[in-house]
Amino acid sequence: MIFTMYQVDAFAENVFEGNPAAVIPLETWLDDAIMQNIALENNLSETAFFIPHKTGYHIRWFTPNAEVDLCGHATLATSHVLFQHLNYSENEIQFESRSGVLTVKKEGELLVLNFPASKIETQYIPPNLKTAFNIHPRKCYKGRDDIMLCFKNEDDIINLQPNFIKIIESNARGVICTAPSEKYDFVSRFFAPAVGVDEDPVTGSAHTMLIPYWAKQLNKNELLARQVSKRGGTIHCKHLDDRVEIGGKAITYFIGEINF
The missing domain is CATH 3.10.310.10 (Diaminopimelate Epimerase; Chain A, domain 1)
Known part of the structure; x- marks a missing residue:
């Protein structure tokens, strides 16, 4: 064939x-x-x-x-x-x-x-994720498929050093790491070793969780995002209640x- x-x-x-x-x-x-x-x-x-x-x-x-x-x-x-x-x-x-x-x-x-937008629930940081990175996250949220960790600033996200074994132990499809940015509205990285992707360069599905979160935090429905992986990518975002545009x-x- x-x-x-x-x-x-x-x-x-x-x-x-x-x-x-x-x-x-x-x-x-x-x-x-x-x-x-x-x-x-x-x-x-x-x-x-x-x-x-x-x-x-x-x-x-x-x-x-x-x-x-x-x-x-x-x-x-x-x-x-x-x-x-x-x-x-x-x-x-x-x-x-x-x-x-x-x-x-x-x-x-x-x-x-x-x-479809992902629902977001606040949760305690799982013990394995507290030490899964070299920088300690400030907050933790659970979405439809992923866990999201919030950090202080863009430099934190850029400088993250992941421990993939501990990320796998989180039992989530993947772990989103995000923070506010001066140039963009927010930045992120996405790690999904449980499904064979240690770090995804740009992750549209992760933004079904990121967009509702940052729309609420920044009180705006149109946002510009950047996934700061090695390859990098820019995402134009819009929050539409139970849907998002990416x-x-x-x-x-x-x-x-x-x-x-």
Whole structure:
């Protein structure tokens, strides 16, 4: 079998920035084990597969280790492929997913994801996370899938040194670390070693928790964020009550074929 595969840098203005994702268009689903093996072979944080659906498309996402319920950057990358390479002619794409209906629309140069917001609950910092970093977090929150740790400032986030074993022991999909910023409204980093991604370069799904939190803290619904990983990426954010908009740019790195 031969399939076309696109590798796209999402939340990036240039190649080698943002978060790379593989995107594979299908007519019908492959066996789950095959899709998981493709994702493992790609060894990217996410590989997205999609098929035509009566209202648009059905999308699924795989890390090298597991299928996940929600992924922002690979959805952005998939939308880029549809708009840029597969001649999708409408201004908005609708995806069915394990997290419900997701939409992506073009707004000038940006692709804007509309995702369900995550509920946020205050909790005590779990003992393993108190010592999972070289800098002590100030507050801790639990979301739909992730734990979020709040720090004093942007320098704290940039200088974090994670202990991945202790992060895995948190029993969360991932751990978001965030702080206010002078240049941006907030910055973050995201660690998910439990699903095979030690540090994700730019994480759209984490912003379903970050946006509601910072919208309340800063008393504003439109925010500009930066994920300060090594590759880095800028995220345009909007809080819409029980939904959030997550906007960014994308660029194609390569187009190839997989054959097995």
